[in-house]
Amino acid sequence: MHRFLSSKWTKAALFVLCLVPLAAVIWPFVHRDTIPNPLEFIQHATGDWTLRFLVITLTVTPLRQLLHLPELIRFRRMLGLFAFFYGCLHFTTYLWFDKLFDPHEIWKDVYKRPFITLGFLAFTLLIPLAITSTAGWIRRLGGRRWRILHRAIYVSAVCAVIHYYWLVKSAVIRPLFYAALVGLLLAWRVGEWLLRRRRTALANAVPQRTPINAAQ
Ligand code: HEM
Numbered sequence: 001m002h003r004f005l006s007s008k009w010t011k012a013a014l015f016v017l018c019l020v021p022l023a024a025v026i027w028p029f030v031h032r033d034t035i036p037n038p039l040e041f042i043q044h045a046t047g048d049w050t051l052r053f054l055v056i057t058l059t060v061t062p063l064r065q066l067l068h069l070p071e072l073i074r075f076r077r078m079l080g081l082f083a084f085f086y087g088c089l090h091f092t093t094y095l096w097f098d099k100l101f102d103p104h105e106i107w108k109d110v111y112k113r114p115f116i117t118l119g120f121l122a123f124t125l126l127i128p129l130a131i132t133s134t135a136g137w138i139r140r141l142g143g144r145r146w147r148i149l150h151r152a153i154y155v156s157a158v159c160a161v162i163h164y165y166w167l168v169k170s171a172v173i174r175p176l177f178y179a180a181l182v183g184l185l186l187a188w189r190v191g192e193w194l195l196r197r198r199r200t201a202l203a204n205a206v207p208q209r210t211p212i213n214a215a216q
Pocket of ligand 1: 094116121
C-alpha cells in the first residue's frame, strides 16, 4: 500500500480521476443529449463537485492518521486545487450565464440574497489558499502562518454547506448530510488540538531532571 501511494503513477491516475466530473458535465453537450435546463445542470454539477472536493480534501488528514498512511498527504494539495477549479467553473457559470458579467447585478445579488453571499464567501476564501498552495509560499509564509491561513478551508466548507442548505427549498437531506460530514471533520480537528494541548501540559508538569535532583 505504501509503495502504491508513493508512486507517481498513482498521483497521475488520481489527477485523471478528478477530471471525470468535468467530462460528465461536458459529455451530454458533445453528445447533443437533450438537457431540459442546461444552466441548472452545469450550476448544480459544478456546485456539487466543489463541495465534494472540499470534503474529500478535509478527509485526507484524519484518514492519514487513522490508517497510518502518511503518504496520503501527497494528494491533499491536488484535491484542494480541484475544489478550487470546480469552484471557478461554478462561479463562472453564475457570472456568465446568470448575470452576463453585469457587476451591478452581481453586487445586488451578493448583497441581497443570503445564499449567494455565503457562496461568494466560501469561494473567496479559497482564493488565497489556492495562491499560497505552492512550496515557495509555504517557505515565504513559514509553516506556522501557512497552517493558520489554510484553516480557512474549514470556514469555506461551513459557508458552502449553509449556501447549499439555504438554496434548497425542501430536499434538505443532502445539505444536512454534508453538514454532518463537515461537522465530524471539524470535531476531529478540535479533538486533536485538545489532545495535543493536554499532552503538552502533561509534559510541562513532569519535573525537569536537573543535575541536582538527578543525583538524588
Ligand atoms: C466554495 C464555493 C461554493 C460551493 C461549494 C457551492 C456549492 C453549491 C451547491 C452544492 C449547489 C447545489 C447543487 C445541487 O443542488 O445539486 C450550488 C448551487 C448554486 N450555487 Fe453555489 N457553491 C459555491 C459558490 C458559489 C458562488 C460564489 C456563487 C455565486 C456567487 C454560487 C451560486 C450558486 C447558484 C446560483 C446555485 C444554483 C441555485 C439554484 O438552483 O437555484 N455558488 N452551489
